[in-house]
Amino acid sequence: MAASSRAQVLALYRAMLRESKRFSAYNYRTYAVRRIRDAFRENKNVKDPVEIQTLVNKAKRDLGVIRRQVAEQGTAARRKSGNSSRSLGKPCTSWP
Amino acid sequence: MGRDRCSWQPWLASDAHPNGHECAKGAATLHHGFPNAAHQDHRPRPSPETGKGAEERPGCHAHGATHHEAHLDTVEAAWLGLSVGTHGHRHLRGIGKCGPRRLYVSHGKRRGGRSRPDESLPERRAALPGAWGPGLQRLRKVGSASGTMLLRAAWRRAAVAVTAAPGPKPAAPTRGLRLRVGDHAPQSAVPADTAAAPEAGPVLRPLYMDVQATTPLDPRVLDAMLPYLINYYGNPHSRTHAYGWESEAAMERARQQVASLIGADPREIIFTSGATESNNIAIKGVARFYRSRKKHLITTQTEHKCVLDSCRSLEAEGFQVTYLPVQKSGIIDLKELEAAIQPDTSLVSVMTVNNEIGVKQPIAEIGRICSSRKVYFHTDAAQAVGKIPLDVNDMKIDLMSISGHKIYGPKGVGAIYIRRRPRVRVEALQSGGGQERGMRSGTVPTPLVVGLGAACEVAQQEMEYDHKRISKLSERLIQNIMKSLPDVVMNGDPKHHYPGCINLSFAYVEGESLLMALKDVALSSGSACTSASLEPSYVLRAIGTDEDLAHSSIRFGIGRFTTEEEVDYTVEKCIQHVKRLREMSPLWEMVQDGIDLKSIKWTQH
Numbered sequence: 214m215a216a217s218s219r220a221q222v223l224a225l226y227r228a229m230l231r232e233s234k235r236f237s238a239y240n241y242r243t244y245a246v247r248r249i250r251d252a253f254r255e256n257k258n259v260k261d262p263v264e265i266q267t268l269v270n271k272a273k274r275d276l277g278v279i280r281r282q283v284a285e286q287g288t289a290a291r292r293k294s295g296n297s298s299r300s301l302g303k304p305c306t307s308w309p
Numbered sequence: 310m311g312r313d314r315c316s317w318q319p320w321l322a323s324d325a326h327p328n329g330h331e332c333a334k335g336a337a338t339l340h341h342g343f344p345n346a347a348h349q350d351h352r353p354r355p356s357p358e359t360g361k362g363a364e365e366r367p368g369c370h371a372h373g374a375t376h377h378e379a380h381l382d383t384v385e386a387a388w389l390g391l392s393v394g395t396h397g398h399r400h401l402r403g404i405g406k407c408g409p410r411r412l413y414v415s416h417g418k419r420r421g422g423r424s425r426p427d428e429s430l431p432e433r434r435a436a437l438p439g440a441w442g443p444g445l446q447r448l449r450k451v452g453s454a455s456g457t458m459l460l461r462a463a464w465r466r467a468a469v470a471v472t473a474a475p476g477p478k479p480a481a482p483t484r485g486l487r488l489r490v491g492d493h494a495p496q497s498a499v500p501a502d503t504a505a506a507p508e509a510g511p512v513l514r515p516l517y518m519d520v521q522a523t524t525p526l527d528p529r530v531l532d533a534m535l536p537y538l539i540n541y542y543g544n545p546h547s548r549t550h551a552y553g554w555e556s557e558a559a560m561e562r563a564r565q566q567v568a569s570l571i572g573a574d575p576r577e578i579i580f581t582s583g584a585t586e587s588n589n590i591a592i593k594g595v596a597r598f599y600r601s602r603k604k605h606l607i608t609t610q611t612e613h614k615c616v617l618d619s620c621r622s623l624e625a626e627g628f629q630v631t632y633l634p635v636q637k638s639g640i641i642d643l644k645e646l647e648a649a650i651q652p653d654t655s656l657v658s659v660m661t662v663n664n665e666i667g668v669k670q671p672i673a674e675i676g677r678i679c680s681s682r683k684v685y686f687h688t689d690a691a692q693a694v695g696k697i698p699l700d701v702n703d704m705k706i707d708l709m710s711i712s713g714h715k716i717y718g719p720k721g722v723g724a725i726y727i728r729r730r731p732r733v734r735v736e737a738l739q740s741g742g743g744q745e746r747g748m749r750s751g752t753v754p755t756p757l758v759v760g761l762g763a764a765c766e767v768a769q770q771e772m773e774y775d776h777k778r779i780s781k782l783s784e785r786l787i788q789n790i791m792k793s794l795p796d797v798v799m800n801g802d803p804k805h806h807y808p809g810c811i812n813l814s815f816a817y818v819e820g821e822s823l824l825m826a827l828k829d830v831a832l833s834s835g836s837a838c839t840s841a842s843l844e845p846s847y848v849l850r851a852i853g854t855d856e857d858l859a860h861s862s863i864r865f866g867i868g869r870f871t872t873e874e875e876v877d878y879t880v881e882k883c884i885q886h887v888k889r890l891r892e893m894s895p896l897w898e899m900v901q902d903g904i905d906l907k908s909i910k911w912t913q914h
Contacts, residue, residue, distance in 0.1 A: 240517070240870035241528055247872075251774070275529070282528040285535070 217269045225269065226253050229276050235283045237290050245279060515831045516875045520715075520868035521664045521692060521810050522833060526760075527717040527869070533763035534719065537756040545753050546744060556755045563762025567724050570765040571690075571709065572700035579725050579745045580758050584691040584712035585615040586738075587725035588658075590749065591687045591708040592619040594735035595656045596628055603655035609633045609641050610851040611668075612660055613689055620658075638802035639668035639852045647678055656685045661693035665848040665864060666801035667810030669697070676705030685733055691715050691723075695768025696776065697807065701726060707733050713757065717869060718764030722757035725749075775869050776808075782867050782876050783808035789880045794887055796900075798858060800849060811865040812849075814858040817897040818890045823863060826886040830879050834863050 226249070233245035252272075259265055517525070537559060543552025545560045561575065568575040581587045596606055608620055610632050620630040631649045633641050641659065650657070657679050659670050672688060679686035690699060691712035701709060706726070713722040727733050727748065741750025768775075791797055796816035815823060820834040834846075845859035854862070865879065891897040896906060 236528075240525060240872070243872045244870045245528075248774075278529050278532045281532055281535075285531075 217265055222269060225272055225276065229272065229279065232276060232279045232283060237286055515829050516879065517831045518865050518871065518875065518879055519831045519833050520866035521864060523714045523720065524717045524868055525870060526719060527764060527767055529767050530718055530760050530763045534756045534760040537759050545755050559755055559759050560753055563758045566762035566766045567711065570695060570769050571726060572702055573726050574729065577726055577729050579727060579748050580753050581723045581725055581749055582721060583723040584689060584710045587710035587723050588613065588615045588689055589619050590725055590735060590738055591710060592616060592656065592658060593623060594738060595685055595708070595733065596623050598734045598736040599655045603653045605629045605631070605651050605654040606656045606658070607631045607633060607646065607649050607654060608658040609635060611635050611639065611663055611848045612658065613664065616658055616689060635851050637853050639663060639666050640670060640802055640805055643671065643674055643678065646675065650682050650684055654684050656687055658687040658689070660689040662697070662807045663848065664692050664810070665846055666812045666852065667807045668801040669805045669807055672706070673704045680705040692810070693807070695765060695772065696809065698772065701728070713761040713764060716764045716768050719757050719760040722754060722761045724761065771869065779867050780808040782871060782873065783811060786865060786867070786876050786880055787811060790883060793884045800852060800854060800862060809867045812862055813865065814854065814862040815887050816858060816861065817894050817900065818861050818887050820861045820863055822890060823886060826890065827882055830882065832863055832865065
């Protein structure tokens with residue numbers, strides 16, 4: 214694969230922001246959006262292709278983390294409210 | 310209506326059942342049209358009517374909902390003013406004043422047989438508005454038929470609102486600040502107002518501004534922990550199979566991550582159950598090992614309770630401990646420290662960043678002094694690790710305590726750094742299979758230490774960004790409060806200060822009352838460990854704060870996830886409530902009139 218092009222980086226940025234907005238917790242959501250914006254902005258003048266690739270790989274890994282966590286926290290939140298009618302007194306993780 | 314309507318219409322036949330359903334006609338069920346079986350049937354059944362909202366409340370069953378709801382509607386509307394007990398619901402009497410909409414909430418619990426967590430009932434009771442009386446009043450004012458309709462409409466509105474699907478979308482700006490939860494948790498700080506049904510669906514939670522007490526898990530940390538909670542569950546000390554090997558590999562990787570954050574060697578990191586255990590190991594372990602030759606320890610008056618308590622227990626064993634006083638700024642006097650070191654001093658323990666006032670001690674200088682006098686130096690760095698740069702070699706630290714849940718890691722894990730060159734010998738407190746180099750026996754909790762390692766790695770990457778941001782937010786908070794309110798004192802040295810921990814004393818306002826007024830914000834006045842007692846914090850006393858200012862101190866914590874809007878909201882509410890409380894304060898009036906409070910002679914009554 215060729216070195217990451219501008220278009221790929223932008224697509225990654227967009228994907229990460231879109232995914233981050235789906236966090237159900239206010240604090241995580243705002244942190245993720247803010248951090249992604251600041252990180253991409255901070256690195257926008259990097260020229261070295263190796264370094265760019267490293268950063269892109271890290272961003273891809275973080276995108277995976279966000280995707281997994283959004284899904285986890287979504288099910289956990291649903292688990293808590295859906296439990297109520299069939300509750301057997303299970304302690305639920307209470308997701309913010 | 311879609312419900313079984315009770316055929317008993319008391320407002321038309323007012324003499325029918327003056328005291329409810331205990332009538333000679335027999336079974337209480339028959340005369341209001343429900344089949345006997347249904348009434349007596351207390352088996353929990355999922356109700357098909359989700360619109361009730363009753364089924365959202367755990368512990369309810371269908372019998373309760375239809376039975377009570379239809380029944381009580383009519384009772385209320387008839388202005389019979391029947392109390393809970395008189396018309397056959399004595400089992401609910403203990404619930405106290407419940408609005409009709411809420412009666413069925415407790416039903417399941419009272420009936421026993423349902424397994425409900427015990428804490429649900431008191432919480433719900435606390436959340437109940439006690440609207441029975443007012444509810445009735447409201448109905449009395451309205452006409453009978455329209456009364457029931459009003460009641461049912463309001464109730465249906467409430468039910469619909471509660472069952473609204475919890476969505477991830479933020480609500481209107483100010484409401485959205487109080488975090489959204491996908492549940493109806495009544496243990497939120499905001500009691501639900503049932504008469505005016507909640508506008509948006511899920512109950513909102515307070516803003517979290519208490520990061521010195523604990524921090525939320527960073528999503529990256531949780532992501533690292535999950536595989537070890539689900540699939541890779543082996544014991545890291547099992548040497549014979551792949552489960553053990555992979556757990557051990559994860560544990561060693563975590564050790565490396567923790568070590569690289571503080572500039573140590575991985576062999577010098579021992580995992581413990583938290584900073585308290587680490588402090589105990591450091592202080593008691595070192596003191597006891599060198600017991601034969603060295604009998605003296607030095608610590609400060611502003612240390613964490615666990616350090617002070619360990620020292621106290623060592624005093625009972627025959628050691629001598631010097632508790633160094635701190636200056637008004639919260640920082641110790643290095644000359645006093647030098648003077649206090651005796652030939653038989655084994656350990657000096659000074660915390661890096663204080664958890665109550667955020668003061669940074671001059672660790673590098675203390676390290677230098679201690680190493681020149683050949684005394685071991687321990688620092689409780691629970692609040693400092695991952696937030697300010699620390700290097701155990703540059704700062705000549707021999708022992709360091711690390712806490713997982715202060716750096717966005719999991720609770721229940723921590724670490725202690727014990728220097729190997731020159732070797733610091735520590736007597737183990739926990740005996741067992743010799744894990745962790747014999748210093749802390751016991752299975753190492755792989756998921757937790759993986760979380761700790763991940764938290765340390767994330768902290769290392771984010772330290773600069775977080776520090777800049779937190780400093781900016783901290784400046785903003787302090788400036789905005791100080792410029793709008795007079796007589797606010799910041800406790801602790803403003804220069805040698807970690808910006809994320811701000812302790813402010815608001816004169817002429819009582820701290821607890823301000824905390825209760827700021828009920829939308831999770832704050833604390835002093836450390837969580839001492840918050841149970843009513844005494845002002847010993848740390849504030851040690852820095853010489855006046856008694857009255859010590860009582861009115863609040864600690865604001867700003868962390869990685871705190872937003873600017875949260876800070877602004879907190880500032881605004883704080884200013885508003887302090888002004889309001891000061892308006893009510895007679896001391897404030899006297900001060901406004903120019904009276905010097907210190908010159909007043911208070912008489913005894």
